[in-house]
Amino acid sequence: MQKLKKTYKFALKTAFFATLLLALLLNLFLVLIQAWTWLVFPLVLVFGVLFFFILQYRVERFIYRRVKRIYDDLTLLESASLTNQPITTDMATLTKQIDKYAKDKKLEIETLKVREEYRKEFLGNVSHELKTPLFTVQGYILTLLDGALEDKRIRRRYLNRANKGVERLIYIVKDLDMITKLEAGDLSLNKEAFDIVEVVKNVFDLLEMKAARKKITLTCDRDYPEPILVYADKERIEQVITNLVVNSIKYGREKGTTEISIENLVKNKVIVRVTDNGEGIAEDHLSRIFERFFRVDKSGSRKEGGSGLGLSIVKHIIEAHKEHIYIESELDVGSEFSFSLEKAK
Template sequence: MKINFKKTYKFAVKSALYISLFGTGFVLILMNLFYKNQLKHQVAFGIIFIISIYIFSFLVLQYRVERFIYRRVKKIYDEVSLLESTTLINQPITTDMETLSREVKKFATDKKLEIEMLEIREQYRREFLGNVSHELKTPLFTVQGYVSTLLDGAMDDKNIRKKYLKRAEKGVERLIYIVEDLDMITKLESGDLDLNMTDFNIVELIQNVFDLLEMKADKKKIKLAFESKNVQSVIIRGDQDRIQQVLENLIVNSIKYGKDGGLTEVGVVNLTKKKVLIRISDNGEGVEKQNIPRLFERFYRVDKSGTRSEGGSGLGLAIVKHIIEAHKEKVYVESEFGIGSEFSFTLEKAHKAVKTEVK
């Protein structure tokens, strides 16, 4: 590593001045004691002496300080370079202690933050791998169990064979579902998933999602409705299929964690001339405050029981976040435990909204 050396003369200048003043004053006092009547010669001698001693002191001090400090400071920089720091080793080495202390303190603070971030990422990585393992293990063991039972002799019974094959098929479908969701998130994060941007009516799309999920909601007697009967129809600019996926994921979540006989409402709010806010609210379980910041993490579940009684891949909210961010928009969540939750996101308008009646 090539090291740039930045000199500082402050210490040598001051020290040389002190030495020169002391040395010259002391010599002049001695000369005055021994040569009282030669004032003119004393002044000339004093001027020459102070200049000479100052230059000599400055050179000696600067050389000695540079050699003394540089060797020690260079060792610090060399040790720091092992950490491949771009914040310190690329700076010229300085012999100014105040500057050096400030740089090292800043470097130490930056490194502390970097280490903390690495620890958080490592914890997230461990949790993520554990969750992936759990999500894949359950359907894999299910399929393995049914197939093994069939191979052990149950295949001879036609009814059992058909029933077990259907159950094994469901396990395979769940595996495919999880893998497809993981693949989508990977593409969204890497920017490989292209969005097909078109103009579409967001109110009609929400109504279509209601129709698709009506049977699922009926099982828990949950009503799907708009906040207002005379909701405005708004033409949106975005990827219709991806926005439908966002709506499906959020509404399915509200059904899963909603109470029997509950209500899921979707609101379409005009924020500005260019933006619209879509709100999905329910009166279900709600989420405790400490869990809200982590809701959009992959495989993160508020329910730690491990039963996964409500199914799903555990990737729904992570996909929602990535799709909305791919549209360069924001997603929000508000929730109160025991009362309900509201998820919302913004979208860009394409055309002026017109009023329409919702059936």
């Protein structure tokens, strides 16, 4: 049997005691007047039923007004999960709704706090990355204006250094612009079928000199005599592989190795792995490694140059292809970045 609402129980009990009291009073009255005693029971029944409905109505209205005030207060907080529901006077249902609302709000507040911390850190990193080349350029220009402009040798050297600072600024701004477009979905992908092996070879040729300065060997895990055709944006995927290889060189050990392998993942997918035996990344940094401007080594990595946006761009390009990128790393052992691509049909 379905349980009665608590308000009904309250009204029923109250009506019972009130009816009992009324019956006693009515009996006493009729005994006193000694007339029409046979009407006692019908009158008591009528009074009891009437009193029950009146009391129930009053109690529900009493609770409804107070519960509605709670809903109105929550409406001010724009709680769509509550304001879109009908108002209930059942305390158990209301308690569940309020508990759910409180948990949702707590999660929302914690998320906002995390985002606020990320925003502060991001703005601090942006200002630092832009400040360094800006001050460098300003310093050289001020030196030239203070009198060094007359010396042709110094003038050319300082202008070249100032130009490098401007190039770094342009590099950072271009990377930021690309990430913004990728996040907004404004950067269109020109997908085509191409040989991923050829792209890897092109990247190795491009970065051969950079790797040689640290005596790092760029190699594939095996020979790939046959082309492996994938369907993606060739220019963007080449950028992905370039950024990953540059990153492996930057944090690689002297006389180390950067190895790329291409494997069949499933029927219509391949996975590209970029593995190095460099510094590796601590486990507590892995969850943030693709954030913009995030650096494991705040001081040392800046000496290596770069915009601090390479891995973030990599992640966004791969996700724009609706694919996935993964990282496995162990401190002082090395890192492996891998991403999936669709095979060309």
